[in-house]
Amino acid sequence: MKPTREKVHASRPQPSGRAGETRSAQRAEQRSTPANAGLRQSPSPERPIPSRRQGSLPAERLPVILEVLPNEDYALLDSGDGQKLEKYGAYRIVRPEGQAIWRRALGEQEWQKADAIFTGDTDEEGLGRWRFPKRPLGETWPMRHDGIDYLGRFTSFRHVGVFPEQATHWDHMAGLIEKARRPVKVLNLFGYTGLASLVAAKAGAEVTHVDASKKAIGWARENQQVARLTDKPIRWICEDAMKFVEREERRGSRYDIxxxxxxxxxxxxxxxxxxxxxxxxxLADLCRSILTPKPLAVVLTAYSIRASFFAIHAVMRDTFAGMGGTVESGELVIREKGAGRALSTSLFSRWIAP
Known part of the structure; x- marks a missing residue:
């Protein structure tokens, strides 16, 4: 899913503040927002909010817009009227998209070429259904990202086993691993179907992949086989992310990314x-505690939250106070092939070591 593009709407990294200023669960495949998701919850005794760390805040770059552009493997063909038309490999797929409040740019004949449409209807278990206008399709089909083969997948929550907007993070991570010229350990929390883990492993890292869903772990391991990367060091762990990180801290385990x-x-x-x-x-504070003495980066992505990227930007700068480096924050967007509009998918904030 290349190429990608970065736009930074800030002239240069801003200096940090003065010195002294200063879990997990199964990845919700539906990426939905419950009615109370935007409300501040009282911290539980088992998971108290950490005290603010002291030291100079990292430099900052914002807003940063990371774009995924159309390519042979993936393209956002059109969007509008609450839907999006995408091309995943050989298939054209129509899915709901609440942010597409504009009108479609392509004609109805282009939308009618879809191979799969998520209807929003539900079966007896409340799961969504797909409709295949041309011919019945199997659950999976071959896909590729930057030379890595994997399987697209029609899930009951309208998703297809991959979030293409993440490609910009994958490319950035692979670059850090390759430039390090030393052994690099990567921890992928809420890893889902494993594309980030495969990219990291291919780039030469030792990877620990954590997800609370046994089904997602099974899909990720299947993708490793499809990608012909079974010889790469990837640990697949089905566990609550917060509990896993807490245990890694006690064990003294450390990660670079x-x-x-x-x-x-x-x-x-x-x-x-x-x-x-x-x-x-x-969780961000715990992640800081399990970094190696010479870490490379920590990347946080946020979907379906009622907040600005400034919220997670502030969390990340506070978390890495005293460690130098730079916190970059903004949005992940996908650029349409036709009209060229940008569809925002999520917020992100990443700390990059000095």
Missing amino acids: ILLDPPSYGRGPKGEVWQFFEDVPR
């Missing part, structure tokens, strides 16, 4: 409840 891609709300394998606003500050 940490990816955080949490849902707004979800549940872990043992009923653990994840609330983004309640739990992100603590």
